[in-house]
Amino acid sequence: MRASPLLSLTVLTALLAGPAASAQTAPPSFEGQVIYQVMPDRFFDGDAANNAGVDRGNLRAWHGGDLPGLTQKLPYITDLGATAVWLTPVYRQQAGNSFDTSAYHGYWPEDFRDVDPHFGTLAQFDAFVKAAQAANVRVVLDQVVNHYGYGATAVTAQRDWFTPQAQCDASQNKDVDCPLSGLPDLNQGNPQVRELLLGNAEFWRARGVSAFRYDAIRHVPQAFLKDLLARDRAAGTWTLGEWYDADTGTVAEWQKAGFDSLFLFSLQKAMKASLMSGQSLTQVRGVLERQDELPRPGEVTLFLDNHDIPRFAQGSLFADEGQMNTRYGLRALMTLKGVPVLYQGIEIAQRGGPDPDNRQDMRFEAQWTPGEKAVHAAARSAIAARKASPALSLGSQTLLPMPAAVQDDLLLLLREQGGQRVLAAWSGARQRRTYSLPLNKLGLSVGGQDLTKSLFADQNAGLSVKGGYLHVSIDGRDAAAFTLK
Numbered sequence: 001m002r003a004s005p006l007l008s009l010t011v012l013t014a015l016l017a018g019p020a021a022s023a024q025t026a027p028p029s030f031e032g033q034v035i036y037q038v039m040p041d042r043f044f045d046g047d048a049a050n051n052a053g054v055d056r057g058n059l060r061a062w063h064g065g066d067l068p069g070l071t072q073k074l075p076y077i078t079d080l081g082a083t084a085v086w087l088t089p090v091y092r093q094q095a096g097n098s099f100d101t102s103a104y105h106g107y108w109p110e111d112f113r114d115v116d117p118h119f120g121t122l123a124q125f126d127a128f129v130k131a132a133q134a135a136n137v138r139v140v141l142d143q144v145v146n147h148y149g150y151g152a153t154a155v156t157a158q159r160d161w162f163t164p165q166a167q168c169d170a171s172q173n174k175d176v177d178c179p180l181s182g183l184p185d186l187n188q189g190n191p192q193v194r195e196l197l198l199g200n201a202e203f204w205r206a207r208g209v210s211a212f213r214y215d216a217i218r219h220v221p222q223a224f225l226k227d228l229l230a231r232d233r234a235a236g237t238w239t240l241g242e243w244y245d246a247d248t249g250t251v252a253e254w255q256k257a258g259f260d261s262l263f264l265f266s267l268q269k270a271m272k273a274s275l276m277s278g279q280s281l282t283q284v285r286g287v288l289e290r291q292d293e294l295p296r297p298g299e300v301t302l303f304l305d306n307h308d309i310p311r312f313a314q315g316s317l318f319a320d321e322g323q324m325n326t327r328y329g330l331r332a333l334m335t336l337k338g339v340p341v342l343y344q345g346i347e348i349a350q351r352g353g354p355d356p357d358n359r360q361d362m363r364f365e366a367q368w369t370p371g372e373k374a375v376h377a378a379a380r381s382a383i384a385a386r387k388a389s390p391a392l393s394l395g396s397q398t399l400l401p402m403p404a405a406v407q408d409d410l411l412l413l414l415r416e417q418g419g420q421r422v423l424a425a426w427s428g429a430r431q432r433r434t435y436s437l438p439l440n441k442l443g444l445s446v447g448g449q450d451l452t453k454s455l456f457a458d459q460n461a462g463l464s465v466k467g468g469y470l471h472v473s474i475d476g477r478d479a480a481a482f483t484l485k
């Protein structure tokens, strides 16, 4: 894995100090990374020879995307600026459908140590990892540790691997001991299951992945997860847990228990309500105010949508407004401390309601409308600005106090790193506005500053400081970032 310069130094120091110091080696970090989330079946079809049963007219059927297609589109992902790719599971899946749905999504495993033929072969997985490494892109692999697919062979062949119904009935923790959506629930208390799951992590780690995204951790015993995570940490594998609906308190609890990161669902909800649907920015502020509860705030995973919830742009009734507010959301996301994840298609404001409508095929450049091209350009430049700015990608984050008169429409964040300061401004106002705020009320110390343009390209936004006042001019529904002198 590639480490940040800071981490490299820490690791180097630990190495120089010899084995005794290895226990003090910093845990793996993704701070400064930008993750692009891919659902391989819905991304790009690079090999028509593996398209058995493909029906692109049916969102519940296989669509033909695969690992060769993902490898082929790596330049698209790096051009956008992402530094890591998270793939939803690529395991060999149950062969048949359940609930009229095929296992295209990857969450119905048959064999945890093979690639589904629709996605390709293990050799093609290895080729993808190799290509990613050559492009300096980290690979984040989805890992399922809670269940098998409904129709998996193990369900009948290894009955004692699964939680008995009586245990579910008697359980005080039904989230853990009862089947999730009826899926065959693995009993991690069985030594064979434990060995299977710990071995799965070793199997994929050995293929060169940098991180695991653990599915449905709310449904897995904490004691088992702690063992799993301790091994990942010792091996330098970054871990990202999916606890559906997690807020800052849940993320903090699990960072303490050994996860490097969890998805911050509460921020996603607030950003969708405020930035996409036009509600007060105080909702976002309420989430960001809790940042100090996190042991490692730079590792928390931030997102606007994913494959399990309706698309971000779906929060507006109108496609053009959805595009404009997605541009606002993407720019805002790139000003925050944490690890941003972009689910394929958000960079063109792809629409879609609940599963499976939120899993429509990715469309590429030649198929984009002018409006989609504009969203992509804004995403690309905001990512580039974040990566070019140590303050935006690695800096501390301070929320500035807002006067009551503007708090619904304005959010100001100070990001600081190594003496560099960047001020991020989000405006939810309907129209272009100039906000003039007294520096002493903001708790901000700046000398005079001439008109300064935003770090984001193609944006009509400016900041100046004069006579003890900060002046920020910004379009309605937009976020900008300014270097402070």
Ligand SMILES: [Ca+2]
Pocket (backbone or CB within 6 Å): 045, 046, 047, 048, 049, 050, 051, 064, 065, 066, 118
């Ligand atoms: Ca294919």
Ligand SMILES: [Ca+2]
Pocket (backbone or CB within 6 Å): 146, 175, 176, 177, 178, 185, 186, 219, 220, 221
């Ligand atoms: Ca379970």
